[in-house]
Amino acid sequence: MNAQFQPNLTRRTLLGGGGALVVSFSLRPFARAAAQEVQSEAEALPEWGSLKDNPMLDSWIRIDAEGKVTVFTGKAELGQGIKTALVQLAADELSVPLGSVALVTADTARTADEGYTAASHSMEESGTAIWHAASQVRHILTGWAAERLGTGAGELRAEGGAVLAPDGRRIGYGELVAGRSLHVAAAAPSRLKPVGEYKIIGTSVARIDIPAKVTGGVAYVQDLRLPGMVHARIVRPPSRGARLTGLDTRGAEAIPGFLKVVRNGNFLAVVAEREFQAIRAMQALAAGATWQRAAALPNEDEIFEVLRRLQSEERVIKAEGGGVTNAAQTIEARYLRPYQMHGSIGPSCAVALYENDALTVWSHTQGAFPLRAAVSELLRMPPEKVRVIHMEGAGCYGHNAADDVGGDAALVAREMPGRPVRVQWMREQEHGWEPLGSAMITEASGQLDADGNLVGWTYDVWSCPHSTRPGGAGWLLPGWEIESPFQPDRPKPIPQPAGGGDRNAIPLYRIPNVRVVDHFIPEIPIRTSALRSLGAYMNVFSVESFMDELARAAKADPVAFRMRYLEDPRARAVVETAAEKFGWKPGEKPGPGRGQGFAFARYKNLACYVAIAVEAEVDAGTGYIHLPRIVAAIDSGLAVNPDGIRNQTEGGILQASSWTRFEEVRFSTEEITSRDWGSYPIMRFESVPGSVEVHIVNRPDQPFLGTGEGAQGPTAAAIANAVADATGVRIRTLPLSPKRVKAALGV
């Protein structure tokens, strides 16, 4: 159990304003934390979101004597604007002004354990919890006011942070909570306001974090400066699996500001007073280190054969229909996706402080609680002696090196008791060591009858794991490097309906005969983990490219062809909206070298619906793809913050347009050779589309759905489809890089 972690008083303010209320949360059993992503994906979402697991209202909402509201979420801001959306939900449901609500994000000593901020679940889990908690708190406050005013609660209403009686009497929330406790369990049912009464929910309020970010405020863990803080840099091995066989520390020791070399097995770090001194010392230490290199990576040229050769676990995830008897033609296709990277603009960073046998880690991890478990195992410390506090980092787009650097910082901090240690990875380390998005293979086969109707569909997908988040120290990079290393557990597939490598492998189309098989490859030739949208990016690329190939074989317009097999009215609505706003005209080519492409998916087959239409212009001479125009439609249920939804969807589209056109991780048998922005080029402004429009199909009567990962897959397929339309050539291997397009076009 977590016995009230008491931070050092002198640092209390830095820890985020520790008040008198310190609520304890039970630690989840370790194994549960490890499997949390897997489990939460599998469970149907409870009506209350995370409030079900943490029913105490003051786990979510506290009100102080001045009436100031603080909302606690176990989730992390990743640049998706979640803070603002959560505050909107709380403020509106509590009837307080937006500006009077403060928000505390994941902190193992203060907030509920909501596991990972991933899979676009934050709104569904934390948002729902806070929304319901706020509603219940409002009713409790109204009840207390009724007692004091001697009226019936039904006559009172809450407004502007106070409860008002019809006769004009008014009691502020601060006054109401004095001497009373909100440490009560949520009681069913919540009485949410009717949709029509919302004033803040459903409006595009400005994000609360942006002013600081555009003016140089402290916004990221990278900006954290603690008194007495020192800087460390890690010297990573020159190749995967290399062993440190010799070390001359004199070069590093000669650097001004040098403090210490930390060595633990193959884990090597150096500490200096100042940051640039630490970088110089790192370079000098690297020059003094002798390694026995290893060739632990597969051959890049054969990577897809390697993946096919590896043992895989096969699961039939959908089998429907009694077999096709009336096929007039069969189409087959195979699609390939290389390894791709998160490529955060800010390399991962953590600050750790080891003091009085307790450790605090400030981290931009997506899972503060799981990281606590991993770090406590790594340092062999009791979990209650470890506190992890979330602070924002640069966008991570999934499981990047945030957790690893947290482990690095913890290992170094233990050797520097009493001094906060800041560790940031170098660019080449971030590129070279982050867990990648897995390379994947998909194979599709489809049958059309004599009338061009789609009557059969089989689909197979091969992929390495898409979630190897730190359950324990065995999933932390430094955990493999230290003297007595940890072994990772055998990775498990994320089950359907969400799926991991097979996410969105099942088409949403109604087809009489369908068979979809997932081939999960538990062995990991190159470290992989969750990259935004996991397998959905590749599966939607494949399924939606293949739908176009089938439409072409059936001599049908691709949009009309999709509509034939879509039954869900919400799906139909986004397809229609995107096509209409784009001005989709069947069979019309926008001009020489130009083409139009379309794609649709419902993310995870559970979350938001996204349809995208793209106009592409292909330079046959260079193979370069320009995107003059992109139009998207999205339905993510009740739009809490429409502009936030647009922002994330635009971001997803642009990011995927970079993945799809340019990105491919290169490697030798020893190391990742994509180690900077020159060797791993991503989109620059020259390649930014001419215009991007996002149309929201608002569903105020429907629960809000995750938004952040809906656009990636459809973007990829829509681009490929537009390129096929422009050139008549179908490219099935990602990325559609200039080189590949040029080669495919021939002359």
Added chain:
Amino acid sequence: MWKRLLLGLIVLVLAAGIGFFALAWRSAYDPIDPPGRTAFDDAAIARGAALAGIGDCAVCHTAAGGEAYAGGLPIPTPFGTIYSTNITPDPETGIGRWSEAAFRRSMREGVARDGSHLYPAFPYPHFTKATDEDIRAIYAFLMTREPVRAEAPANQLPFPLNFRPLMAGWNLLFLDEGPFRPDPNQSEAWNRGAYLAEGLGHCGSCHTPVNALGAERKDRRYAGGVAEGWHAPALDASSPAPMPWTEEALANYLRGWDPHHGLAAGPMAPVVETMKDAPAADIAAIATYVASLSGGRTASRRSADQVVAFAEERAFGPVPQVDRPKISAVQAEGLQDGERLFVGACATCHHEGGALPYTRPVELSFSSSVTGPDPRNLVRIVLDGIHPPEGQPGPIMPGFAGALTDQQLEALLIYVRRHFGNAPAWRELGATIRDIRGSDAS
């Protein structure tokens, strides 16, 4: 008496004029209907594509951000600005109505379909060497591109240069028409390379100095020239490259990168970009021929081993501060310590043993921009950096235009030249810097 003399003069001028016009006048070829793709066989188109790559057609005939081959790129010349033409098969604005014979004449004689003269910014003095068969292949390739409607802007040439018939006189003086004649004493590869380099590749256009009329000087072939404000280094024995150009090094370089010569920058970068997909045998042949121009020699006359030894001695360690080679700081008059600037601004990447695949640059001691006779290239690289084509892998060097003052840049380059170049200081370095910066700013 005076009268007769005057009359005589007038007759003479008239006669000369008529003769000139007879010479200058060219008939138009009849326009044709653009032939479709089926008029050409795929093998010819593919060969044409490779040859067009070696000829770098796309480099000049594509404007920044424009469609390939649609022309419109401004080409600065000492005489004024010329805009490249649209060579897509668009019937109105491109060469869609050109017959093969008209196209061949343009390549051989520098005359457009309508009979007007082209300016030798279009390197027909080289293209004239191409065989009929190769010209036919290029024609097949160009005529099967996507037609693009694009009118090139009017050239900006002063009188009388804007008078095209004058080019007939120029041709009389400088055009050596006719196909390439192989040298029977040389190998087949060498002859193939010579054919490509002298002809379609038109290497001499940039790498040979030109006379006052813009024609390549036959007496100084490959002695180094100028291209778009960059110095095109000599390819003959006066080559400033510290490491002699071998066949292998040249082939590497033409495919993107060589460990002893680095990569192409400036106007050579797009040339390599369009050439690098050419058939390996052709690249090898060009390398054979070009390597023979210098005979494996360089201006410095140091052996490869000496150059490598020098580069190693002068290289920075991973931490310049601790491990700096002990040489005296270069303190030019009134300038900052260039070495200090180098350590702070450049050594992050330009040190030996770095771990990055691309940011580990070629040793500066191997770079002809550092050792060459003209500081222009180095000035431009430091100011603007090096950037791979959008979305493609390649080394990135940031530009330092905003960070360095003229004086700082001068101090830095004085140091780089002395420390890495092992060569006498550039004269006029400061003036070159001010020149380049001044024209960039305007």
Added chain:
Amino acid sequence: MMALDVNGTTRQVDADPDTPLLYVLRNDLALNGAKFGCGLGQCGACTVMVDGNAVFSCVTPISLLEGRRITTVEGLGTAENPSPLQQAFIDEQAAQCGYCIAGMIMRAQALLERNARPSDAEIRRQMQPNLCRCGTHMRILRAVRRAADAMGSASAAPAGGEARL
């Protein structure tokens, strides 16, 4: 000890002259705007202005900067009183994670100080050295456009007299 003019104030800095400006801004002067992204001049997260030009502070040693005018995003305005360009970024909600944004603002500011009425193509060209991984590009372009229009029309306004930037 070196004196640096940062955001209009002379700051004494005790650091090795070879130290890139980025670390001096962040560590010695406790400014957060310039970010470490690559340290190689490839991403622009560290962009600041020197004498009105956008530079990569990660590869600009302070030895170059004596007597020169350094401006960081903190020097443009504050959260309470943002500059026109910062305000435009807020108005357009031009950030996702925001890590790249201070660098974007500084590079755009350098353009607007040189050219108050840039074309869209000029804006894109100017921003080319800076990377954003979140895909905020459309909003960044809109924000720069908005600021240019606002500042351009302010300078064109008859009452304003002098052109303002």
